[in-house]
Amino acid sequence: MMEKASYNKEAIIELINLKKSFGNNHVLNDLNLTVKQGENVVFIGKSGSGKSVLIKCIIGLIKPDSGIISVFGNDVSKLSHDDLDQMRAKVGFLFQSNALYDSMTIRENLEFPLRRHWLKGTKDTINDLVLDALTNVGLADTIDMKPSELSGGMKKRVALARTLILKPEIILYDEPTSGLDPVTGKEISNLIVEIQKKYNTSSIIISHDLSCAKITSNKIVILIDGTCYATGTFEELNNMSDTKVKQFFD
Amino acid sequence: MKSIALKYFIYETAGIYLFAVRFFKELFKPRFEFNEFLKQCYTVGNTSITLVSVTALIMGLVITIQSQPAMETFGTESWLPSVVSISLVRELVPVITALTCAGKIGSSIGAELGSMKVTEQIDSMEVSGTNPFKYLVVTRVLATTLMLPLLIILGDTISLYGAYIGVNINQNVSFHLFTNQVFAKLDFSDVLPSVIKGLFFGFTIGIISCYKGYHTKNGTEGVGKSANSSVVVSIFAVFMIDLIAAQVANIFHIL
Numbered sequence: 001m002m003e004k005a006s007y008n009k010e011a012i013i014e015l016i017n018l019k020k021s022f023g024n025n026h027v028l029n030d031l032n033l034t035v036k037q038g039e040n041v042v043f044i045g046k047s048g049s050g051k052s053v054l055i056k057c058i059i060g061l062i063k064p065d066s067g068i069i070s071v072f073g074n075d076v077s078k079l080s081h082d083d084l085d086q087m088r089a090k091v092g093f094l095f096q097s098n099a100l101y102d103s104m105t106i107r108e109n110l111e112f113p114l115r116r117h118w119l120k121g122t123k124d125t126i127n128d129l130v131l132d133a134l135t136n137v138g139l140a141d142t143i144d145m146k147p148s149e150l151s152g153g154m155k156k157r158v159a160l161a162r163t164l165i166l167k168p169e170i171i172l173y174d175e176p177t178s179g180l181d182p183v184t185g186k187e188i189s190n191l192i193v194e195i196q197k198k199y200n201t202s203s204i205i206i207s208h209d210l211s212c213a214k215i216t217s218n219k220i221v222i223l224i225d226g227t228c229y230a231t232g233t234f235e236e237l238n239n240m241s242d243t244k245v246k247q248f249f250d
Numbered sequence: 251m252k253s254i255a256l257k258y259f260i261y262e263t264a265g266i267y268l269f270a271v272r273f274f275k276e277l278f279k280p281r282f283e284f285n286e287f288l289k290q291c292y293t294v295g296n297t298s299i300t301l302v303s304v305t306a307l308i309m310g311l312v313i314t315i316q317s318q319p320a321m322e323t324f325g326t327e328s329w330l331p332s333v334v335s336i337s338l339v340r341e342l343v344p345v346i347t348a349l350t351c352a353g354k355i356g357s358s359i360g361a362e363l364g365s366m367k368v369t370e371q372i373d374s375m376e377v378s379g380t381n382p383f384k385y386l387v388v389t390r391v392l393a394t395t396l397m398l399p400l401l402i403i404l405g406d407t408i409s410l411y412g413a414y415i416g417v418n419i420n421q422n423v424s425f426h427l428f429t430n431q432v433f434a435k436l437d438f439s440d441v442l443p444s445v446i447k448g449l450f451f452g453f454t455i456g457i458i459s460c461y462k463g464y465h466t467k468n469g470t471e472g473v474g475k476s477a478n479s480s481v482v483v484s485i486f487a488v489f490m491i492d493l494i495a496a497q498v499a500n501i502f503h504i505l
Contacts, residue, residue, distance in 0.1 A: 112378055
């Protein structure tokens, strides 16, 4: 709707006429979107508006009813299992609940995706990568702890470290600041921006947190009735007179 | 109301059947999760040893003590070791061990997979390039299938020792005489069927518990329900298998 004219980068994710329903509940309804290289796109919408469904469709956890999801130029719904695994190695996913494996230590949590996607690594190399990823989020000293010993903010950071360990080109964040206090939420938001700058990642961020959206976004998409109702920068949307858009910023 | 319950029963039975079919399909696909399988064998086997041993010892003791007066009445107390050992090995130990494991292992698997499901850990595994069905379900079902017969053999041995203690409460029978009397009637064809039953019990407990945990819904409330129904359905299935085994035994005169 009001996309910045300055964007002139390669499209890395493209959603075309995406539809997904659960019974009579039409969650995604002809949704179209393009995410370009190095771009952070924040999705804002009411609870149950299909934001989490959207990113789960992108990573191939949920199959859309119709439409095209193109990631790195490949249609996700047509990828074979092996191709989907290869694609997933380049896409990080930060779950809303962090999804750290309770039965494993932090080290084992971080080693898990490495051993799955990158089996040739020696023990020392894997150890260095784990330490490096934890150092990036400032939690190197938690390496031998269990997730249950960490606070909510620390778990989020560890989950972020696990997401980053495969050096993904795209990161999908499902409400990265939910359940965190404003200070920790801001730290996580700043970390997302740092990661984008450091690794030149493209991200889709699902959030209810306007301060997170303001800090992290290059572009904000407002999702209403399963479609992209409005698109623009934080300032552009904040200045819009449309009542449906205004309700998110008031 | 009855039709809803019937529909639910049919739906769940079909679900468990399809889950079992998927297990066999995934079992032969490459990348076997050997480390996780060993870990599950340890969890299922080693952590159940104490419970199974104590249960078996008490069972051997109690059955012997309760059978002794009746056999004395008929003047057949010299048969006590062989009669009790056959009852224990062929029927009581396999079923009681399976019920004990259904409670301990079934609830544990149901709750663990259930909480992994509601906290998106299973989705996370899939995103990490792991087939969660192979990693979580195949390893656990194989572990329960292989460990239960071993636990049954251990239970058989300990229950016989319990029976020896039971016999010696009122009589003075040497261990040598007791074992001679036991193995005069008890042979390999009594042990093998209980081991075969153990394989089926273990598989059933594993499949049902994994199915319940893997399909958990409605957050933490659902985890509790999954753990509970894993135990209830597993126990019901153990009795059903035992009934079928008894019928098969009648037909073939072997089990």
